Amino acid sequence: MQKDGTVYIINPKLISSDGTGTSPSNGLTCVPAVTGGFCNPQPGEAGNLSLYALTGPTYFNWDLAASKDFHLTERIKLTFRTEAFNVLNHPTFFIGDTNAGTNNENINDQQFGQSTSTVSQPRILQMSLHLRF
Numbered sequence: 001m002q003k004d005g006t007v008y009i010i011n012p013k014l015i016s017s018d019g020t021g022t023s024p025s026n027g028l029t030c031v032p033a034v035t036g037g038f039c040n041p042q043p044g045e046a047g048n049l050s051l052y053a054l055t056g057p058t059y060f061n062w063d064l065a066a067s068k069d070f071h072l073t074e075r076i077k078l079t080f081r082t083e084a085f086n087v088l089n090h091p092t093f094f095i096g097d098t099n100a101g102t103n104n105e106n107i108n109d110q111q112f113g114q115s116t117s118t119v120s121q122p123r124i125l126q127m128s129l130h131l132r133f
Helices: none
Strands: 006-008 064-071 077-085 124-132
Touching: none
Parallel strands: none
Antiparallel strands: 064 077, 077 124
16 A cells, blocks of 8 residues: 555554554553554553564565577577566565564554565566577
């Protein structure tokens, strides 16, 4: 989902006005900032977020290669080869903080629910000629 050019991994309606996933708490109650949102449970209480609720998007990357042989003479052969890495140029968005090197899913972080970078590389094309004799 996108809102104001920012890619969100969750519904942006679940983010509070300060960018976090929680509301300012008095420390006694678990009241979400928005209806259906998240809150920090008290010690010994179960929160309202299920296990593995914030798993990232599936990573997929298609590579493709094609080659053609040209017989120049009986003993000399020329091979043309093209390879494409991430041929569909599909971005896979990263969830968390790339600077920390961890998957930061902290509901108290002001960038909670946002994807600030990608895991995948952009499309790469390479071509080669091989002369065999």
